[in-house]
Amino acid sequence: MITQLVFASAVEIAERRSGRRGASVYAGRPWALIQRNLFALRTSNALVFFSGFVEPVFYLLAFGFGLGNVIGSVHEAGGPRVSYAAFIAPALLATSAMNGALADSTWNVFFKMHYAKFYNAVMSTSLGALDTALGEIGWAVIRGLAYAIGFLAVVSPLGLVHSWWALLAIPAAGIVAFGFAAAGMAITSYLTSHQQLNWVNFLLLPMFLFSGAFFPLDRYPWFAQQVIHALPLWQAIAMLRSLMFGELDIALLGHVAYFAVFIVVGVTFTTRRLNALFLR
Amino acid sequence: MIRASGLTKRYGEFTAVAGIDFAVARGESFGLLGPNGAGKSTTMRMISATTLRSGGDLRILDRDPDTHGPEVRAHLGVVPQEGNLDTELTCAENLYVYGRYFGLSRRFLRPKVDELLAFAQLEDKRDVKVDALSGGMKRRLTIARGLVNEPEILLLDEPTTGLDPQARHILWDRLFRLKEQGVTLVVTTHYMDEAEQLCDRLIVMDRGRIMAEGSPQTLISEYSSREVLELRYGTGRNAEVAAQLEGIGQRMEALPDRLLLYVDDGEAALEAVVGRGFHPIASLVRRSSLEDVFLRLTGRSLVDE
Ligand SMILES: Nc1ncnc2c1ncn2[C@@H]1O[C@H](COP(=O)(O)OP(=O)(O)OP(=O)(O)O)[C@@H](O)[C@H]1O
Numbered sequence: 001m002i003t004q005l006v007f008a009s010a011v012e013i014a015e016r017r018s019g020r021r022g023a024s025v026y027a028g029r030p031w032a033l034i035q036r037n038l039f040a041l042r043t044s045n046a047l048v049f050f051s052g053f054v055e056p057v058f059y060l061l062a063f064g065f066g067l068g069n070v071i072g073s074v075h076e077a078g079g080p081r082v083s084y085a086a087f088i089a090p091a092l093l094a095t096s097a098m099n100g101a102l103a104d105s106t107w108n109v110f111f112k113m114h115y116a117k118f119y120n121a122v123m124s125t126s127l128g129a130l131d132t133a134l135g136e137i138g139w140a141v142i143r144g145l146a147y148a149i150g151f152l153a154v155v156s157p158l159g160l161v162h163s164w165w166a167l168l169a170i171p172a173a174g175i176v177a178f179g180f181a182a183a184g185m186a187i188t189s190y191l192t193s194h195q196q197l198n199w200v201n202f203l204l205l206p207m208f209l210f211s212g213a214f215f216p217l218d219r220y221p222w223f224a225q226q227v228i229h230a231l232p233l234w235q236a237i238a239m240l241r242s243l244m245f246g247e248l249d250i251a252l253l254g255h256v257a258y259f260a261v262f263i264v265v266g267v268t269f270t271t272r273r274l275n276a277l278f279l280r
Numbered sequence: 281m282i283r284a285s286g287l288t289k290r291y292g293e294f295t296a297v298a299g300i301d302f303a304v305a306r307g308e309s310f311g312l313l314g315p316n317g318a319g320k321s322t323t324m325r326m327i328s329a330t331t332l333r334s335g336g337d338l339r340i341l342d343r344d345p346d347t348h349g350p351e352v353r354a355h356l357g358v359v360p361q362e363g364n365l366d367t368e369l370t371c372a373e374n375l376y377v378y379g380r381y382f383g384l385s386r387r388f389l390r391p392k393v394d395e396l397l398a399f400a401q402l403e404d405k406r407d408v409k410v411d412a413l414s415g416g417m418k419r420r421l422t423i424a425r426g427l428v429n430e431p432e433i434l435l436l437d438e439p440t441t442g443l444d445p446q447a448r449h450i451l452w453d454r455l456f457r458l459k460e461q462g463v464t465l466v467v468t469t470h471y472m473d474e475a476e477q478l479c480d481r482l483i484v485m486d487r488g489r490i491m492a493e494g495s496p497q498t499l500i501s502e503y504s505s506r507e508v509l510e511l512r513y514g515t516g517r518n519a520e521v522a523a524q525l526e527g528i529g530q531r532m533e534a535l536p537d538r539l540l541l542y543v544d545d546g547e548a549a550l551e552a553v554v555g556r557g558f559h560p561i562a563s564l565v566r567r568s569s570l571e572d573v574f575l576r577l578t579g580r581s582l583v584d585e
């Protein structure tokens with residue numbers, strides 16, 4: 001038998017999805033963008049990629065082991081009594097996932113959108129807006145996950161992980177990263193100037209400080225607690241704490257549902273916005 | 281291949297393309313000419329399924345680009361006016377990754393990338409980041425990138441702007457060969473020689489409308505004379521002499537630096553001028569060109585709103 005090397009042409013590939021629902025926004029190839037970002041990472045300074053992950057580690061060392069010696073152990077209503085370092089470790093894990101996800105989905109997306117004309121090029125191929133959204137968000141998730149896994153690798157030897165359930169913290173960190181990446185890219189795609197992006201960044205600091213990362217929320221008045229419960233970082237911290245402490249309850253499903261909404265809304269708005277901007 | 285009727289694009293109140301009709305047949309090379317802001321790039325973007333039209337109808341290979349974007353774009357090679365190469369990647373990676381966006385396989389792309397680098401004469405820049413290329417090299421790489429999916433229709437928006445004469449001629453040669461292979465070309469350009477060289481048929485646009493349509497030859501015979509006689513009497517005297525040359529040739533244009541007489545026979549016209557006693561400082565008889573047609577149709581002044 002003669003085997004002939006015949007490759008599918010771009011047209012054949014595109015026509016496979018012809019007539020399917022969503023064929024005008026989705027070609028089934030978000031991987032193409034992830035591969036592109038891998039290439040770009042290879043030729044860029046890989047140090048930049050990993051530098052973001054050391055920040056939460058520094059917080060853990062300074063607060064967990066520095067301040068932790070003064071504070072002793074902490075106990076949040078309904079939770080176990082743990083060392084201060086063990087208390088803030090899950091929160092910093094959540095923050096790692098968030099930082100990694102936002103690094104790509106905000107600044108990098110803004111640069112590609114307004115300076116590099118990157119999406120103009122991508123959208124003139126047979127990719128659709130949903131491929132682009134999922135590819136870029138997916139890449140940000142990978143970065144968030146890399147930060148989270150790196151963080152876990154650092155804290156495990158320090159004796160801060162108490163339960164095998166903590167392994168579930170990795171997929172959970174993935175969900176957190178996905179939520180933040182989707183929301184981050186959706187918001188960034190609506191911004192038109194650097195200043196606006198700075199404002200968004202500025203809001204992250206109070207969220208980090210007041211989302212119950214560093215002290216139990218029950219010290220706050222009731223009303224403030226309700227506001228904080230609505231914040232994504234609190235949702236992420238609460239989810240990861242319960243996994244790392246091995247205290248599973250039904251609230252976990254609530255957190256997952258919360259992020260599912262973030263993901264769906266974020267991806268939808270990003271797709272719409274990409275369509276509006278680049279297929280106008 | 282491409283059929284547009286009443287094709288319209290509005291940006292808010294502003295109408296960039298005001299209801300144009302044209303059709304491009306398979307294997308044809310079709311030109312869009314017009315002054316800055318005429319709506320050429322906007323038309324190109326609508327054809328390339330990257331801008332939605334605001335009115336009229338458009339079919340690319342019998343498909344509506346507004347509703348079948350990815351499918352239509354799979355048939356197209358696009359070379360946009362504004363460079364949008366991936367500056368974070370090398371030359372070879374730019375071609376490879378762009379092919380991956382179309383879903384093409386690794387094994388197809390590996391030899392393809394080499395072939396296209398050779399096409400763009402960038403083999404020795406293979407692993408160089410795009411940032412480090414000269415303007416003309418970037419242009420060549422952009423054109424090569426547009427060919428990665430072996431398109432049936434190649435859309436070139438000012439392909440040779442910024443290229444040196446050698447590169448320009450090489451590119452024309454390559455485009456001819458693509459055309460011979462049956463690729464349909466749609467080209468915009470500000471170089472009239474390029475339009476004459478490349479286009480079987482073209483439209484001249486101005487302010488979103490079509491001013492004229494036809495092959496370069498028919499346009500020249502329709503809108504200009506066979507030859508043009510250029511006369512110089514010095515900036516001070518040109519206007520004065522112009523008034524005295526009435527009746528020679530079909531049409532005359534008095535510019536500050538020279539007079540243009542549109543005539544059938546340039547030498548005979550020059551004799552007639554001298555016969556009336558006006559010896560020019562300098563004179564030139566030349567064939568009428570597409571540039572004359574262009575200037576006649578779109579005027580000599582800069583109309584930038
Ligand atoms: N995205 C946009 N938003 C608003 N107006 C636009 C947009 N794109 C183009 N225009 C306007 O539409 C008109 C036509 O622009 P277009 O780019 O199609 O011109 P062109 O013929 O390609 O000109 P050039 O020869 O300078 O490239 C211009 O007046 C331009 O200002």
Ligand SMILES: [Mg+2]
Nearest residue numbers: 320321322361
């Ligand atoms: Mg243009």
